[in-house]
Amino acid sequence: MGILMQQRAAGASEKMDLPDCDPRLLENTYRQFGIINRALSGWRRLYVNEVRTLVPDGQRPVTVLDIGCGGGDLAVMLSRWAARDGKPLHITGIDPDPRAAGFALQRRPAPGIEFRQAHSGDLVGEGRTFDVVISNHVLHHLAPDELQRLLQDSEILAAGKALHNDLVRSPAAFALFSVAALPFRRSFIRGDGLTSIRRSYKPAELSAAAPPGWTVERSSAFHQTLAYRRG
Numbered sequence: 001m002g003i004l005m006q007q008r009a010a011g012a013s014e015k016m017d018l019p020d021c022d023p024r025l026l027e028n029t030y031r032q033f034g035i036i037n038r039a040l041s042g043w044r045r046l047y048v049n050e051v052r053t054l055v056p057d058g059q060r061p062v063t064v065l066d067i068g069c070g071g072g073d074l075a076v077m078l079s080r081w082a083a084r085d086g087k088p089l090h091i092t093g094i095d096p097d098p099r100a101a102g103f104a105l106q107r108r109p110a111p112g113i114e115f116r117q118a119h120s121g122d123l124v125g126e127g128r129t130f131d132v133v134i135s136n137h138v139l140h141h142l143a144p145d146e147l148q149r150l151l152q153d154s155e156i157l158a159a160g161k162a163l164h165n166d167l168v169r170s171p172a173a174f175a176l177f178s179v180a181a182l183p184f185r186r187s188f189i190r191g192d193g194l195t196s197i198r199r200s201y202k203p204a205e206l207s208a209a210a211p212p213g214w215t216v217e218r219s220s221a222f223h224q225t226l227a228y229r230r231g
Contacts, residue, residue, distance in 0.1 A: 005169055005170060005171050005174065005198070008169065008198070008199060008200070008201065008205070009195070009198035009199050010199060012195050012198055012199055013195075014188065014191075014192040014195050014196060014199075015188050015191060015192055016029055016188040016192050017141070021188070023099075024186075025186060025187050025188055026099060026188065027103065028186050028187035029187040029188045029189055029192070030070060030071030030073075030100070030103045031071070031187075032184050032187050032189050033070060033071055033073045033189075034071075034073035034076070034077065035184075036181075036184070036189060036193075037073055037074055037077065037136065038077060039180075040177075040180065040220060040222050040223075041074075041136060041137075041165060041219075041220065041222070041223055042165065042219030042220030042222075042223045042225075043074065043077065043078070043136070043165065043219075044081070045219060045220070046163060046165065046219055046225065047078055047081050047082075050132070050161065050163055050227075051064070051078065051082070051089075051132060052081075052082070052085060052087055054131050054132060054160060056131060060090075061088035061089050061090045061112060062082075062087065062088070062089050062090070062131045062132070063089075063090050063091075063092070063129075063130040063131045063132075064078065064089055064090070064091040064092070064130060064131065064132050064133075064134060065091075065092050065094070065120075065123065065128075065130040065132075065133045065134070065157055065158075066091060066092065066093040066094070066134050066135065066136075067094060067120050067133065067134070067135040067138060067150070067154075068094075068095055068096075068135050068136070068137075068138035068141075069093030069094060069095050069100070069104055069115065070095060070100045070103075070104070070136075070137075071100060071103040071104055071107075072093050072103070072104030072107050072113075072115055074093075074134075074136050075091040075093045075104075075113050075115070076107070076110060076113065078091060079091055079110060079111075079112055079113055088112065089112055090112045090113075090114075091112060091113045091114070092114050092115075092116070092123075092130070093113065093114070093115045093116075094115070094116055094117070094118040094119070094120070094122075094123065095115075095117060095118075096117065096118065096119050097117075098117055101115060101116065101117035101118075102117075120149075120150060120153035120154070120157065121149065121153055123153075123157060124153050124156050124157060128157060129156075129157055129158070129159045130157055130158060130159060131158075131159055131160045131161075132158060132160055132161050132162070132163065133154045133157050133158040133161075133162040133163070134162070134163045134164070134165070135150075135163075135164045135165065135166075136165050136166075137165070137166060137167065137196065138150070138164065138166065139164055139166040139200075139201070139206070139226065140166055140167060140196055140199040140200040140201065141199070144209070147209060148211070150164075151164075151210060151211055151214065151226075151228070152211075154228060155213075155228060158228065158230070159230070160229070160230055161227065161228060161229040161230065162227065162228040163225050163226075163227050164225065164226040164227075165219055165223055165224075165225045166200060166201070166206075166223065166224060166225075166226070167196055167197050167200040167222055167223060167224075168197075168200060168201075168202065168203065168218070168222060168223060168224050169197055169198065169199075169200040169201060169202050170197075170202070172221070173197050173221065173222045174194060174197050174198070176221065176222070177190075177193055177194060177197060177222065178190070178194060181193050181194075197222075201224075203216045203218070203224050206224060206226055210226055213228055214226055214227065214228050215227050215228075
């Protein structure tokens with residue numbers, strides 16, 4: 001196992017990314033992401049420490065951009081937490097994959113959440129800015145040049161901070177997720193999740209790949225966050 005985790009499996013592919021993957025399994029995967037992310041992603045701590053503490057100018061809500069939003073579960077989760085706290089958020093979720101964007105757009109409409117099919121560069125071109133830019137499980141999918149573009153876009157789009165949460169490659173994460181994901185059937189969750197861990201960075205690797213001004217912080221046993229904060 002340790003040997004398997006020594007090098008990033010950067011060239012490995014995940015079944016859900018294939019254009020001809022089973023649409024039923026893909027839809028189930030989008031549905032099950034919400035359970036996985038609530039349980040394992042570390043976003044509750046990130047929300048409490050990094051999002052809930054933001055104070056916008058005037059009476060407007062805190063604005064959030066969720067890059068690579070997938071089926072939209074993270075946006076919905078953050079919105080519900082914020083509503084319970086009396087902390088209004090306006091979340092824009094974007095994903096370049098028409099299947100993911102389509103699933104998110106089919107969700108029941110929720111106040112303060114909008115989804116669209118787009119790249120981060122599209123919003124840069126529109127001159128948009130947000131209090132906080134986030135992503136979840138996106139970084140390990142990107143080629144080196146794509147990673148740099150995403151981080152450059154994030155620095156432009158984030159008026160306050162950017163938080164890119166991703167998996168940590170380690171034997172422990174692989175073994176724990178292998179067991180934790182056993183109940184998730186008729187989807188790509190377990191197989192693709194294990195591939196994702198193999199494709200992910202170790203903290204030192206992610207730090208070396210990031211431009212100056214970015215820091216790597218652990219957010220859970222499975223996750224690390226590449227963070228950028230304006231002074």
